[in-house]
Amino acid sequence: MTGGPPVPSGQVVALALLAAALLVGGTRHGRLRLRALQTPPAQPAPEGPPVRPTWVAVGAAAAGALGWAAAGATAGLLLAAATAGAGVLATRRGGRPGGALAPEPDTDLAAGWELLAVCLEAGLPVALAVTAAAEPLRGVVGARLRRTAGLLELGADASAAWLAAEQLPALATFARAAGRSAGTGSALAQVARAEAERIRAGLLDTAQAKAQRAAVLITAPLGVCFLPAFMVLGIAPVVVGLAGEVLANW
Structure with missing residues (x-):
């Protein structure tokens, strides 16, 4: 065999x-x-x-x-x-x-703060709420939030977990508030919603400034088109008529 x-x-x-x-x-x-x-x-x-x-x-x-x-x-x-x-x-x-990761657009950051506020108001723990809010963010802010949420899930102290997040300007205000509030997330929800409103207000101001700048810039081609026509049809006949009368009387 x-x-x-x-x-x-x-x-x-x-x-x-x-x-x-x-x-x-x-x-x-x-x-x-x-x-x-x-x-x-x-x-x-x-x-x-x-x-x-x-x-x-x-x-x-x-x-x-x-x-x-x-x-x-x-x-x-x-x-x-x-x-x-x-x-x-x-x-x-x-x-x-x-x-290297790039910063997220302001529109994505505002949506992330709104999502975080909703999750905290719904009663989710801070670590789970931060994880849910950071999931759509694929830039440096999302990476830092996911890292902080991982520290919180492992039982790290809130002030130590949010210490690295304070280095980012986009997270500094919320990180300081979260480091002081280690318990409930009701106060943090108000901070997150205020951050979303601040970002949206900045976006609105930027959009209005761009609209005003466009209104000013759009007058340049209009002036180039209409000013020569006004000179030829409005000013030139008057000047020619006056010059003819002056030369006739001279």
Whole structure:
């Protein structure tokens, strides 16, 4: 009685590399997550997780082994090269300064403050309300709010959790109020609604100023069009008539 068919060596190597990739990309321990939340970032982090060179190497090796086991050595080399190239591009994109988060538009911030006020008035805990309000925000304010909500959920002190948020001008007022009010969110709801009204008032003033500037600028082409016609049809005949009379009497 013979045993089953032998397993190709390429498949064994591919499975081993995939297992190594899973071990390398495992989730972080709770202490590391708490340490990362407590340490304020030097600059806004990219939206997605960074692509590490180790992941690129392991992924390229695993893809090459799978391609080799499925279609031969040539296909394995091509697949490994394509995977490595894609990983290098992702690493460079994540390391560029342009990959840093940008501030959200004022319209999104106003909507976020309104949502936060509604959640607090509905009786949600501060951490859950902040998480819900930060979900639509994909910029630096949303990232800082999500970080603060994570600290609050882990049981950090309110003043310490909101300390990093005070560094952002868009969050300074609310962060100071939230640091002082560690209990209920009824007073914080009023602060969030006041922030939304302040932002909308600024947007209204900006829109009115742009409308007034447009009304002033629109008179320039009108003057260019109508002023020569007025000079030719209104002023020129009077000047010519007066000049003719003066020359006739001279």
